Amino acid sequence: MSNSYIDSVYEQVLTRNPGEKEFHQAVHEVLESLEPVVERHPEYEEVALLERLVEPERQVIFRVPWVDDHGRVQINRAYRVQFNSALGPYKGGLRFHPSVNRGIIKFLGFEQIFKNALTGLGIGGGKGGSDFDPHGKSDNEVMRFCQSFMTELSRHIGESTDVPAGDIGVGGREIGYMFGQYKRLANAYEAGVLTGKGVGWGGSLARTEATGYGLVMFTERMLTTRQQSFDGQRVVVSGSGNVAIYAIQKAQELGATVVACSDSAGYVVDEDGLDLDLIREIKELRRGRISEYASAKPSARYVVGGSIWDVPCTVALPSATQNELNLLDAKTLVKNGVVAVAEGANMPTEPDATDFLKENGVLFGPGKAANAGGVATSALEMQQNARRDQWTFDHTAERLQQIMDSIHDRCAETADDYDHPGDYVFGANVAGFTQVADAMLAQGII
Numbered sequence: 160m161s162n163s164y165i166d167s168v169y170e171q172v173l174t175r176n177p178g179e180k181e182f183h184q185a186v187h188e189v190l191e192s193l194e195p196v197v198e199r200h201p202e203y204e205e206v207a208l209l210e211r212l213v214e215p216e217r218q219v220i221f222r223v224p225w226v227d228d229h230g231r232v233q234i235n236r237a238y239r240v241q242f243n244s245a246l247g248p249y250k251g252g253l254r255f256h257p258s259v260n261r262g263i264i265k266f267l268g269f270e271q272i273f274k275n276a277l278t279g280l281g282i283g284g285g286k287g288g289s290d291f292d293p294h295g296k297s298d299n300e301v302m303r304f305c306q307s308f309m310t311e312l313s314r315h316i317g318e319s320t321d322v323p324a325g326d327i328g329v330g331g332r333e334i335g336y337m338f339g340q341y342k343r344l345a346n347a348y349e350a351g352v353l354t355g356k357g358v359g360w361g362g363s364l365a366r367t368e369a370t371g372y373g374l375v376m377f378t379e380r381m382l383t384t385r386q387q388s389f390d391g392q393r394v395v396v397s398g399s400g401n402v403a404i405y406a407i408q409k410a411q412e413l414g415a416t417v418v419a420c421s422d423s424a425g426y427v428v429d430e431d432g433l434d435l436d437l438i439r440e441i442k443e444l445r446r447g448r449i450s451e452y453a454s455a456k457p458s459a460r461y462v463v464g465g466s467i468w469d470v471p472c473t474v475a476l477p478s479a480t481q482n483e484l485n486l487l488d489a490k491t492l493v494k495n496g497v498v499a500v501a502e503g504a505n506m507p508t509e510p511d512a513t514d515f516l517k518e519n520g521v522l523f524g525p526g527k528a529a530n531a532g533g534v535a536t537s538a539l540e541m542q543q544n545a546r547r548d549q550w551t552f553d554h555t556a557e558r559l560q561q562i563m564d565s566i567h568d569r570c571a572e573t574a575d576d577y578d579h580p581g582d583y584v585f586g587a588n589v590a591g592f593t594q595v596a597d598a599m600l601a602q603g604i605i
């Protein structure tokens with residue numbers, strides 16, 4: 160990076176947070192975009208704004224003891240990183256996955272600051288989770304873990320303080336168990352303390368669908384800038400969880416053929432177009448593996464090893480996890496004629512792969528813009544909770560559409576303003592940052 164202020168901030172991040180490589184990567188990507196902004200705004204350096212931005216306001220690490228079905232005591236480690244509250248209460252999901260560590264939660268929390276700013280809905284950035292693996296656990300084990308986890312987390316959250324939601328490994332079941340325990344501890348029905356709740360008890364219609372739907376809405380608007388649409392596109396979506404399933408549904412609704420999806424063990428290709436009902440039955444009802452799809456469907460094949468990005472497509476939607484699309488994958492995608500890549504997951508594309516796609520004229524939607532529909536609809540859930548109201552599915556989906564269009568346009572306009580036309584990575588970083596920075600300036604040295 161060529162700006163000395165930004166360089167020194169980044170050096171400090173490396174020194175102060177050793178070994179947190181995902182956090183370093185996320186900070187680097189944002190700081191890289193900010194050079195022209197700090198040049199335009201020397202006042203940021205005077206108040207050490209970037210130094211404050213990269214240091215979480217609060218980080219909590221705690222032990223989660225629970226008893227498994229065999230009566231054995233298990234111990235997990237859990238985190239909540241409350242990164243930045245300049246725009247509102249901390250907001251961001253909880254991830255339960257064995258790979259969770261402090262660096263991963265910090266990268267996710269840092270990204271969340273800018274994503275939440277882009278929604279325009281008055282929410283700060285935070286993230287949390289645990290190295291607990293829900294795969295293969297009984298419902299009762301998951302419940303006991305969630306109750307123990309919430310017993311400590313409850314001291315740090317609240318509807319005006321910090322409002323967690325789901326992420327990898329945390330869906331409706333886990334949110335239910337955590338909400339039940341919070342309610343018991345608080346002796347209050349504080350609906351707005353968690354989002355992603357069930358629709359019958361404070362949840363918002365369209366929240367389950369929101370991240371995947373929003374991803375496709377954002378991508379559709381990017382395609383429109385090239386006089387294209389989803390209609391007739393050949394799409395590959397990685398993952399087969401919450402984000403992937405509803406991205407597949409929306410893309411199909413808009414006329415695309417979605418030919419492949421995956422889980423951590425392998426991927427399936429179905430040239431007839433994926434049968435979404437079957438995927439939902441396997442993943443949502445049975446909590447099964449994607450390999451079961453190929454066993455049930457003669458037109459499909461299951462591939463272990465290799466990369467899902469080897470499957471030719473014109474639109475790629477990485478929606479599983481961080482760093483799942485590398486430079487080699489990007490080269491394959493370009494060779495196969497990809498037109499757009501948009502990130503359903505957080506930071507799924509490695510930095511050199513992102514550069515390669517952009518250099519080759521591929522429309523590239525970064526996660527902090529393209530997958531912001533989930534947190535945006537969580538903020539709509541908070542609005543409904545505050546008013547003890549419930550909106551219809553169509554009304555909520557319409558709001559989501561407006562928000563995704565507005566995020567797209569803000570990113571595009573900001574990129575134009577700084578002479579980076581069509582660069583959504585730059586536009587998202589700078590538009591999100593500017594809103595947070597202005598609020599931090601106004602609120603003094605805190």
Ligand code: NDP
Nearest residue numbers: 326327328370398399400401402422423479480504505533
């Ligand atoms: P889910 O737990 O519902 O699904 C995750 C999917 O990704 C599963 O198919 C899982 O496979 C796969 N996966 C997870 N880890 C890995 C890995 N290390 N390697 C390969 N595949 C993996 O999570 P979500 O759909 O909610 O989240 C997916 C991504 O979207 C994450 O990056 C998350 O941060 C991001 N996101 C989610 C939002 C939401 O509203 N849920 C909002 C914004 C972003 P397996 O079952 O085999 O582990």
